[in-house]
Amino acid sequence: MARSEQEILEGLAEIVNEETGLEAEEVQMDKSFTEDLDIDSLSMMTIVVNAEDKFGVRIPDDEVKNLTHVKDAVSYIANNQG
Amino acid sequence: MSTSPTLSAPTTLRHARILGLGGYRPERVVTNEEVLQFIDSSDEWIRQRSGIVTRRIAREDESVVDMAEAASLQALERAGLEPGQVDAILMATVTHPLQTPAAAPILADRLGIEDPAAMDLSAACAGYCYAISLANDMVRAGSADTVLVVGVEKLSDFTDKHDRGSAFIFGDGAGAAVVGVSDRPGIGPTVWGSLGERADAITQRESWTDLRPDMEAAGREAGIAWPAFVMQGQTVFRWAVFSMAPVALQAVEAAGITPSDLGAFVPHQANMRITDAMVKALELPAHVPVARDIAETGNTSAASIPLAMSRMLDEGEAQHGALALQIGFGAGLVYAAQVVEMP
Numbered sequence: 001m002a003r004s005e006q007e008i009l010e011g012l013a014e015i016v017n018e019e020t021g022l023e024a025e026e027v028q029m030d031k032s033f034t035e036d037l038d039i040d041s042l043s044m045m046t047i048v049v050n051a052e053d054k055f056g057v058r059i060p061d062d063e064v065k066n067l068t069h070v071k072d073a074v075s076y077i078a079n080n081q082g
Numbered sequence: 083m084s085t086s087p088t089l090s091a092p093t094t095l096r097h098a099r100i101l102g103l104g105g106y107r108p109e110r111v112v113t114n115e116e117v118l119q120f121i122d123s124s125d126e127w128i129r130q131r132s133g134i135v136t137r138r139i140a141r142e143d144e145s146v147v148d149m150a151e152a153a154s155l156q157a158l159e160r161a162g163l164e165p166g167q168v169d170a171i172l173m174a175t176v177t178h179p180l181q182t183p184a185a186a187p188i189l190a191d192r193l194g195i196e197d198p199a200a201m202d203l204s205a206a207c208a209g210y211c212y213a214i215s216l217a218n219d220m221v222r223a224g225s226a227d228t229v230l231v232v233g234v235e236k237l238s239d240f241t242d243k244h245d246r247g248s249a250f251i252f253g254d255g256a257g258a259a260v261v262g263v264s265d266r267p268g269i270g271p272t273v274w275g276s277l278g279e280r281a282d283a284i285t286q287r288e289s290w291t292d293l294r295p296d297m298e299a300a301g302r303e304a305g306i307a308w309p310a311f312v313m314q315g316q317t318v319f320r321w322a323v324f325s326m327a328p329v330a331l332q333a334v335e336a337a338g339i340t341p342s343d344l345g346a347f348v349p350h351q352a353n354m355r356i357t358d359a360m361v362k363a364l365e366l367p368a369h370v371p372v373a374r375d376i377a378e379t380g381n382t383s384a385a386s387i388p389l390a391m392s393r394m395l396d397e398g399e400a401q402h403g404a405l406a407l408q409i410g411f412g413a414g415l416v417y418a419a420q421v422v423e424m425p
Contacts, residue, residue: 041315041316041319042315042316042319042355042359044316045316045319045320045323046323046359048320049320049323049324061314061316061317061320064316
């Protein structure tokens with residue numbers, strides 16, 4: 001069953017929290033992963049892989065650089081979820 | 083640990099033999115007359131001293147991998163095997179023009195062989211026999227069932243056309259052998275050795291490091307970069323952590339032990355973040371010490387695991403006789419993991 005964007009956001013926030021210790025509430029749609037959340041490229045990769053497992057999507061390495069904001073990741077997952 | 087666990091290992095040896103041979107000679111035939119454009123000699127002189135009448139030279143755009151591919155396909159066909167049945171590739175060459183990645187994994191990809199053990203071997207003109215010896219041991223002991231051995235050189239890339247002593251000697255070509263399980267011994271014991279004190283008898287004229295000061299400066303002006311290592315950090319990180327953790331666990335399982343039997347985890351010291359993430363992905367028991375030599379040594383590639391293990395033993399962080407899980411991974415991309423008893 002397809003998840004809503006809100007559900008994806010919540011799931012993603014949990015993953016970010018686990019990787020970085022950042023409060024889940026901080027993870028909002030308009031936040032930039034690097035600028036606002038201070039997530040570096042390697043943490044981002046870990047988040048991506050955990051998101052793949054959680055949401056059953058494949059996020060190619062080349063795609064990761066396009067996911068600059070939380071909303072980009074949420075919509076990519078929403079559009080590609082299995 | 084009160085009782086030390088025993089590592090699994092095959093107890094019986096199999097036989098191995100060469101199942102098929104293949105070869106590839108480049109199309110272009112180079113006569114002694116052509117060689118003589120650049121050296122002061124004669125056809126007769128060359129024939130008298132070398133017996134060489136013609137040699138084959140690869141096209142400029144033809145690589146060692148291209149030649150190896152053609153030879154391998156023929157060897158596999160003659161062995162009656164599909165590329166997919168190969169589980170290890172040993173490529174003996176000294177003219178693959180990159181120090182890394184090796185040519186063998188690139189050949190594997192060309193042939194559509196998925197995830198074989200794949201490495202290059204540097205033993206010059208003895209390389210093929212060295213590789214056959216290793217392939218024989220691998221098949222006999224059970225670390226591989228079918229090994230593709232390739233000897234390939236594009237010597238023309240490293241030949242000085244003006245050197246009277248060598249210009250007429252070298253040619254380009256590839257030969258391949260498929261070594262597999264046999265009902266009888268097909269490869270006898272290898273007698274091998276080396277005489278390092280004569281290393282200068284056949285050598286490259288200059289080493290890369292001798293050339294670097296001049297070439298790097300000239301290259302910069304010409305917009306050509308020194309062939310330094312580069313990597314895609316994020317891609318490597320992802321592969322190293324999330325694909326290598328399962329490999330490490332497989333090695334533990336294959337050794338017939340469990341992670342709690344380990345007295346150390348010694349991953350290749352690639353990056354502390356990779357180590358941290360790998361430890362997490364492995365769900366390693368907290369009592370297993372993890373090598374973190376990278377903090378003071380950096381990433382030393384193939385040297386990193388023995389360096390890190392030595393430090394752990396020297397500093398008493400790991401115990402002599404205990405079991406260590408070690409895993410190496412890098413450009414190729416290639417990887418290998420095993421459990422070893424620490425000396």
